[in-house]
Amino acid sequence: MNEIFVYCKTCNKKVKxxxxxxxxxxxxxxxxxxxxxxxVRILQHNIGFRxxxxxxxxxxxxxxxxxxxxxxxxx
Numbered sequence: 559m560n561e562i563f564v565y566c567k568t569c570n571k572k573v574k575x576x577x578x579x580x581x582x583x584x585x586x587x588x589x590x591x592x593x594x595x596x597x598v599r600i601l602q603h604n605i606g607f608r609x610x611x612x613x614x615x616x617x618x619x620x621x622x623x624x625x626x627x628x629x630x631x632x633x
Contacts (some may be wrong), residue, residue, distance in 0.1 A: 560619055564629045566600060568613035573603040573627050577621050593632075594622035 560577040566612045567603035575598035582596045598619045 560621075561601075563629070564598060564599065564617070564619045564621070565583075565615065565631060566603065566611060566613055567615070569603075569605045569611045570601065571605060571611070572631055573611075573619075574601045575599060576601065578616065580621055589608065589625060589633075591624035592622075593620050593624075595619070596621040630631065 561574050562577060563572050566573045566574045578597045578599055580594055580596040583592055585592050589594050595618055597616055598621065599616050600614050603611055603616050620632045625633055
């Protein structure tokens with residue numbers, strides 16, 4: 559099971575997600591890097607003391623990229 563980190567759309571935290579599918583590779587001319595998009599499912603995660611975020615939706619995200627942000631999430 560391939561896991562990556564993405565940002566949750568509901569709580570804006572860095573969370574783990576499972577890669578479901580991969581799409582064609584795209585070249586981003588602005589950053590000069592390659593990006594591979596795919597569908598991922600966000601895993602259940604906590605947002606504070608004994609509170610869980612219920613957002614476990616499927617989203618389109620970058621699953622492979624040459625660059626990452628400060629938190630280790632691919633951009």
